[in-house]
Amino acid sequence: MSGFNLNPEQIARELSEFNQQLVDSYNTLQQIDEINVGQTPHEIIYSEDKLQLLHYQAIKTPGRKRCATPVLICYALVNRPYMVDLDQERSFVRRLLELGIDVYLIDWGYPDAADRYLDLDDYINGYLNNCVDQVISHSGKPQTNLLGICQGGSFSLCYTALYPEKIRNLVTTVTPVDFQTPDNMLSHLAQQIDVDLAVDTYGNIPGAMLNDAYNALMPMRLGLQKNLNIPRQLQDQASAMNFLRMEKWIYDSPDQAGEAFRQFITTFFKGNGFMNGDAVIGEQIVDLKQITQPLLNVFGSSDHLVPPSASIALKGLTASKDYEEYEVPSGHIGVFVSGQSQQKVAPTIADWLKLHDKSTAKTPKK
Amino acid sequence: MTDSFSNDPQQWFKEQTERWQKLLQGQPAAESSTWEQFFNSDHQDLFRHLGDNLGEHQEALMQMVNSQSSRFTEFAESLLKQSQSDNPPGQDNADKLINDFRDYLQQQCNELLTQQWNLPEPFASLVRKLPLEQQLTEGPLRKYLEQLAATPDLGNMPFSNSQIRSVSQALLDYQDALKDYLHQYDLIFDQASEQLKQVLQQPDIEIDSVKALHNLWVECYEKAYAKQVFTPQYQTCHGRISNSLMRARKLAFEARDRKLQEFGFVTRAELDASLRQQHKMRKQIKSQTQQINDLQRQVLLLTEQLTNNSSAKPSPSKNNKKATS
Numbered sequence: 001m002s003g004f005n006l007n008p009e010q011i012a013r014e015l016s017e018f019n020q021q022l023v024d025s026y027n028t029l030q031q032i033d034e035i036n037v038g039q040t041p042h043e044i045i046y047s048e049d050k051l052q053l054l055h056y057q058a059i060k061t062p063g064r065k066r067c068a069t070p071v072l073i074c075y076a077l078v079n080r081p082y083m084v085d086l087d088q089e090r091s092f093v094r095r096l097l098e099l100g101i102d103v104y105l106i107d108w109g110y111p112d113a114a115d116r117y118l119d120l121d122d123y124i125n126g127y128l129n130n131c132v133d134q135v136i137s138h139s140g141k142p143q144t145n146l147l148g149i150c151q152g153g154s155f156s157l158c159y160t161a162l163y164p165e166k167i168r169n170l171v172t173t174v175t176p177v178d179f180q181t182p183d184n185m186l187s188h189l190a191q192q193i194d195v196d197l198a199v200d201t202y203g204n205i206p207g208a209m210l211n212d213a214y215n216a217l218m219p220m221r222l223g224l225q226k227n228l229n230i231p232r233q234l235q236d237q238a239s240a241m242n243f244l245r246m247e248k249w250i251y252d253s254p255d256q257a258g259e260a261f262r263q264f265i266t267t268f269f270k271g272n273g274f275m276n277g278d279a280v281i282g283e284q285i286v287d288l289k290q291i292t293q294p295l296l297n298v299f300g301s302s303d304h305l306v307p308p309s310a311s312i313a314l315k316g317l318t319a320s321k322d323y324e325e326y327e328v329p330s331g332h333i334g335v336f337v338s339g340q341s342q343q344k345v346a347p348t349i350a351d352w353l354k355l356h357d358k359s360t361a362k363t364p365k366k
Numbered sequence: 367m368t369d370s371f372s373n374d375p376q377q378w379f380k381e382q383t384e385r386w387q388k389l390l391q392g393q394p395a396a397e398s399s400t401w402e403q404f405f406n407s408d409h410q411d412l413f414r415h416l417g418d419n420l421g422e423h424q425e426a427l428m429q430m431v432n433s434q435s436s437r438f439t440e441f442a443e444s445l446l447k448q449s450q451s452d453n454p455p456g457q458d459n460a461d462k463l464i465n466d467f468r469d470y471l472q473q474q475c476n477e478l479l480t481q482q483w484n485l486p487e488p489f490a491s492l493v494r495k496l497p498l499e500q501q502l503t504e505g506p507l508r509k510y511l512e513q514l515a516a517t518p519d520l521g522n523m524p525f526s527n528s529q530i531r532s533v534s535q536a537l538l539d540y541q542d543a544l545k546d547y548l549h550q551y552d553l554i555f556d557q558a559s560e561q562l563k564q565v566l567q568q569p570d571i572e573i574d575s576v577k578a579l580h581n582l583w584v585e586c587y588e589k590a591y592a593k594q595v596f597t598p599q600y601q602t603c604h605g606r607i608s609n610s611l612m613r614a615r616k617l618a619f620e621a622r623d624r625k626l627q628e629f630g631f632v633t634r635a636e637l638d639a640s641l642r643q644q645h646k647m648r649k650q651i652k653s654q655t656q657q658i659n660d661l662q663r664q665v666l667l668l669t670e671q672l673t674n675n676s677s678a679k680p681s682p683s684k685n686n687k688k689a690t691s
Contacts, residue, residue: 003460003565003566003568003571003572003573004463004566004572005573005574006449006573006574006575006576006579007574008446008449009390011442011445011446011449011575011576012387012446014576014577015386015442015443015446018435018438018439018577019383019401019439022401022432022435023375023376026375026405027375029428035421113637113641114641114644116638116641116645117641117645117646118645122649126652182596185592185595185596188595188596188601189595189601189604191605192601192602192604192606192608192609193609194608194609194612197612197613197616198612200616201612201615201616201619202615203634203638218588219591220584220587220588220591223478224434224471224474224580225580225584227430227431227434228434228438228577228580230431231431231435244424247423247424247427248421248423248424251421251427252421
């Protein structure tokens with residue numbers, strides 16, 4: 001067998017470099033006291049139970065066109081929304097503000113035992129609907145743009161189908177639509193899980209359990225390989241902070257309200273509700289044909305959590321005559337935090353929103 | 367740890383470097399602490415600092431990094447020692463190197479998997495001191511559990527026979543599930559090793575560092591893993607281990623509930639019933655508040671319309687005047 005060219009000097013050098021990095025990382029970590037995230041200035045304009053609605057004011061730049069209609073970002077229930085505002089260099093929100101878009105962001109908070117029976121009706125017909133009303137009222141505009149991220153994208157699709165008159169344009173990002181494509185590893189693993197047993201056992205589903213499930217999609221890459229690279233990333237304070245901010249986000253996983261989790265897994269992962277047209281929120285069937293708004297569907301070409309096939313299934317499911325796809329050459333999170341995201345994704349979305357700012361969606365009759 | 371060992375990391379590193387130089391020159395080098403041992407003996411305060419300031423996860427992550435870094439160093443050192451032997455690692459004994467490498471990774475993998483799928487207390491205490499092999503294969507514990515699962519009614523006991531049977535059956539099911547699940551990982555490691563061997567036979571591949579070997583392994587492993595995960599067998603095993611562990615947890619919670627009830631405390635089931643009721647009321651209040659707000663808006667609109675109508679209508683006295691004039 002060819003392929004091995006391991007010489008002892010190289011191994012000794014490698015040992016020395018690697019362990020020097022370990023010692024350096026030890027020194028770096030001692031100097032770090034806090035990991036700040038979500039630093040872009042904002043105000044909380046609405047609170048309900050544990051939810052907060054954040055408003056970020058667009059930055060006025062002379063000569064730059066502003067978007068009259070604000071955008072409401074609907075984040076997923078898993079992990080925390082500050083992923084769109086990790087730090088000054090990696091802030092999707094900040095880029096949108098610089099490009100003249102007023103941003104509102106939903107922070108769902110951390111559900112506790114009192115929220116165990118919150119269901120999808122509460123989240124979509126309750127919280128999300130109230131947030132949309134608040135944005136419309138606060139901005140003084142007749143409608144809002146809605147941008148959903150991952151599970152928040154699925155929520156946004158449900159919402160726009162149920163309340164089309166309130167949404168001017170819809171942007172779905174890394175959003176699962178067909179939950180049962182052959183390449184969807186997470187969905188394959190979820191099929192055999194007894195979700196009723198999970199909710200009956202835990203009540204709220206522990207966030208750590210979901211993290212384990214996500215890590216199980218690429219265990220060696222997200223385990224051993226990542227861990228052996230950590231000493232190098234912690235060698236100096238700047239790169240350590242970059243790394244630790246992302247780590248903080250990854251493992252800052254709120255527990256999932258039990259009933260909402262049960263319904264989401266049953267309706268979408270197991271029932272494939274969008275594709276079969278039988279998703280029910282509250283007492284209403286989600287009819288995606290009610291969506292006539294311009295629709296931009298953004299997905300990552302190497303997304304291992306929501307494969308592109310799961311997102312692009314949206315094409316043809318709505319009644320939108322202005323449907324566009326935007327493929328970003330990145331993974332699930334890279335769509336928002338990569339260098340390319342800062343340079344391309346936010347500007348593309350901002351331009352699209354400005355271009356569609358004056359369009360008025362027909363409100364279909366229910 | 368050697369007697370002269372210092373608790374200064376830089377000093378530790380200096381000693382290690384000297385040790386590697388000795389190994390490189392084929393000289394005898396005394397055994398020394400790994401980074402993990404060194405760290406755990408004198409530097410736990412950093413973990414406390416991390417836990418306090420950066421969160422529990424960062425603390426756990428750094429413990430994992432320390433452990434895996436030490437394993438990485440141990441493996442690299444073993445290569446260094448072999449390089450000075452009569453049979454140095456390389457092309458001639460590549461199979462042995464790959465097998466050693468696989469064993470070193472599989473051991474870590476199994477440790478992580480058994481941590482991840484660990485039983486809840488009090489059941490974990492039953493098996494904690496047993497090696498994994500003994501937990502999963504025919505042994506005294508398993509035989510005892512099988513007897514308990516088939517236990518006849520024996521009269522008054524602290525636990526009912528059905529409780530004993532269900533707990534024993536759940537533990538047996540968990541053990542079987544874990545055994546099948548770990549077998550899936552054996553298959554993945556087999557496929558990954560084969561894949562690694564095949565890749566190493568390609569003429570354009572050259573592994574010149576331990577890190578490069580790790581990276582290539584990760585590529586091979588992820589391919590093998592993705593292939594195996596999409597098989598019905600893996601999905602069944604994954605579902606079974608997940609569900610059996612949840613059943614064991616549920617039984618542990620129920621046992622705790624029974625004790626709480628005996629002492630007159632509120633049980634989880636009672637708390638759940640109360641939370642369900644509370645949630646129902648919260649929904650009702652929100653719905654009623656919404657209705658009140660809608661009605662208020664309608665009243666306001668009607669009031670405005672009435673005001674507008676009355677101000678737009680000419681006053682009766684003026685009309686009268688017109689009529690009379």
